Amino acid sequence: MSDAPKYKLTVGIETHVQLKTKSKLFSGADNNDQNAEPNTLVNHIDFGLPGSLPVLNKKAIELASKAAFALNSTPQKFSKFDRKHYFYPDLPMGYQITQYDEPIILGGYVEYLLEGQLKRVNITRAHLEADAGKSVHPEFQSYSLIDLNRAGTPLLEVVSEPDMHSPAEAKAYAHELYLLMRYANVSDANLYFGNMRFDVNVSVSTTDKLGTRTETKNLNSFRSIERAITYEMKRQIELIEKAQSVVQETRGWDDAKNKGYTMRFKENADDYRYMPDPDIPPVELDDKFIDKIRSAMPQLPNYWRNKLAKHGLDNSIAESLIDAEIEFGLTHLAYLSSLNSGMAKTMANYIVNIELPIHRRIAEEGKGKVLSSDQAHKLYAKASELYQSGKLSSSNVKELITKLLTIDKLPEDIDKYVSQLGLKQTSDINELSLVVDQVIAANPQAFEDVKAGQEKAIGFLVGQVMKSTKGQANPSLVNKLIKDKLRS
Secondary structure (H helix, E strand, O other): OOOOOOOEEEEEEEEEEEOOOOEOOOOOOEOOOOOOOOOOOOOHHHHOOOOOOOOOOHHHHHHHHHHHHHOOOOEOOEEOOEEEEOOOOOOOOOEEEEOOOOOOEEOOEEEEEEOOEEEEEEEEEEEEEEOOOEEEOOOOOOOOEEEOOOOOOEEEEEEEOOOEOOHHHHHHHHHHHHHHHHHOOOOOOOOOOOOEEEEEEEEEEOOOOOOOOEEEEEEOOHHHHHHHHHHHHHHHHHHHHOOOOOOOEEEEEEOOOOEEEEEEEOOOHHHHOOEEOOOOOOEEOOHHHHHHHHHOOOOOHHHHHHHHHHOOOOHHHHHHHHHOOHHHHHHHHHHHHOOOHHHHHHHHHHHHHHHHHHHHHHHHHOOOOOOOHHHHHHHHHHHHHHHHOOOOOHHHHHHHHHHHHOOOOOOOOHHHHHHHOOOOOEOOHHHHHHHHHHHHHHOHHHHHHHHOOOHHHHHHHHHHHHHHOOOOEOHHHHHHHHHHHHHO
């Protein structure tokens, strides 16, 4: 009997990436609406006033071209803009300016590791388009409000092939695409502010033929992607098991309730009555422009993964650094790459397990600061030196770094500072030997237990020495001294 699952899940994802331009795609209005009052970042073009003519933002073309290389493709030398007609209150023109049959990116792929296996999701296309506005629904009211701050925001819609067959694959693909857009400097990719939004197309089938698909729109977290796909897969399977039809439709997602819901029946391309936009000339790129973009591409995540892998860094440590806020991550990635393998592992541990949580806490609270990266690296090198020489225990290394990371400037004499804080570890054999003798004399039964082979008793005696020295004794040296006493 076959263990193969009865139903095959197939997923494709359309990702809307907000490009990090200063102004909108076709108007001079500000593109950053994070803290703006509603309808304050709009002009006559965004309002769709009669006679207003759009002017294409050149920076958007440059960023889309960078995205092409990040997606293992090349920007098309010829692309054009079209009008996609539909009638919603948040679309004043009555149509969206987008690219249809001749987009700026064709083909490409995204590769990522999932549970040690290399996965590849092919890219069908990626096209530029102007975002619509936003409908706001006040609680307990029977009306909606319109905010056009987002109208005209430059988006790059990245359309994948239906190459994913589990919620985990889809989540991992979306995360890797997110990293690529950030490292290529195409988008801020802030999911909270909607800089990237995901529409997932889901179908299930008992054969290799694709089933009827549904599209769940506007997911803004990797967790939501995984949960929405899982929910939709189960919903469609239940319908099929009941001999009911899956309807092609557009669906929404309620993250709080972990539940999807119907929004509207899915339109087909013919319903949008696409036509070339007569106000915007085609985009024609020459080899000189394309080569300039290619030569200026920053290093992408896999470059840094390979660098860190050569140092033998644990994969989880490397991914924590790559996934961190971009300026934080890049500064430390370059630093670690310049070190030898042993030192890189030590420094990476300090950065990921001590500095990164502090950095995130300060970012969330909006107050405080962290040492500059060059000062932090100097601190880490000194802390490592003190640990290697036996002057600091591992716990006191963490305490020292934690204390010094959030001050204005490092002390000129860190050794003196360590002594003042009482963190300095005692490694004087004669001094510690006297303390060990005192502890053994005060705990004869524990010492007899050690002689009898009870390993836990050694831990007890070491703990008593640490207590007696207020945590300043070198525990490994104390352990050795106790064992020496056994042999003498």
